[in-house]
Amino acid sequence: MDTYKQVIVMRKFPSLRKGKYIAQGCHASLGAYHQADKKDILYWAASGYTKIVVYVDSLEKLSDLAGDCGNANIPCYLVEDAGRTEFPVPTFTALGIGPARSEDIDKITGHLPLF
Amino acid sequence: MDTYKQVIVMRKFPSLRKGKYIAQGCHASLGAYHQADKKDILYWAASGYTKIVVYVDSLEKLSDLAGDCGNANIPCYLVEDAGRTEFPVPTFTALGIGPARSEDIDKITGHLPLF
Numbered sequence: 001m002d003t004y005k006q007v008i009v010m011r012k013f014p015s016l017r018k019g020k021y022i023a024q025g026c027h028a029s030l031g032a033y034h035q036a037d038k039k040d041i042l043y044w045a046a047s048g049y050t051k052i053v054v055y056v057d058s059l060e061k062l063s064d065l066a067g068d069c070g071n072a073n074i075p076c077y078l079v080e081d082a083g084r085t086e087f088p089v090p091t092f093t094a095l096g097i098g099p100a101r102s103e104d105i106d107k108i109t110g111h112l113p114l115f
Numbered sequence: 116m117d118t119y120k121q122v123i124v125m126r127k128f129p130s131l132r133k134g135k136y137i138a139q140g141c142h143a144s145l146g147a148y149h150q151a152d153k154k155d156i157l158y159w160a161a162s163g164y165t166k167i168v169v170y171v172d173s174l175e176k177l178s179d180l181a182g183d184c185g186n187a188n189i190p191c192y193l194v195e196d197a198g199r200t201e202f203p204v205p206t207f208t209a210l211g212i213g214p215a216r217s218e219d220i221d222k223i224t225g226h227l228p229l230f
Binding site for chain 1: 142167
């Protein structure tokens with residue numbers, strides 16, 4: 001049987017509280033969940049809601065990945081922090097991908113390091 | 116109008132990868148979301164899915180908070196990591212609370228430090 005997962009791509013910043021990273025990751029996770037295919041969500045639930053967290057070090061890479069997901073027709077959600085607390089201006093911070101077939105997501109994020 | 120939020124309580128560990136914290140936080144967020152009242156979810160969406168991440172330093176405190184939520188009838192979800200990767204045994208790692216009225220959650224987690 002195919003395995004399913006959700007991948008959270010975090011944009012790394014020179015200094016950011018852990019809690020802020022977690023909140024951004026949660027936005028990405030829930031945002032992508034809302035975009036996902038209902039059947040994929042059921043398969044994902046059956047496999048224990050696997051979540052993998054990786055990172056990139058630039059906005060370009062983050063938005064390229066969002067584009068790659070769009071081209072591959074994989075649901076994703078790009079998080080923009082409003083810039084009211086830790087960031088001085090609105091800032092893209094994370095990308096949630098899936099849940100979707102692991103094999104499909106791996107083509108896009110398989111090369112990224114674990115966070 | 117009442118404000119709504121979700122609070123993620125992380126259990127702090129001496130050393131744990133950031134990505135592992137984020138994944139646990141996302142489990143807590145989605146798990147609590149699934150328990151939440153549908154109307155509260157709509158109010159929460161309208162207020163921009165506010166998420167606050169705080170921490171405790173022991174399992175006792177984490178499970179006490181889960182009990183407090185139960186007593187106050189606030190939806191919550193306690194995350195148990197299966198212990199297959201970074202933890203040697205199954206381990207409770209985080210508690211997702213709400214979305215629910217900020218005022219109600221604050222009675223339970225208002226004293227906890229930001230993570």
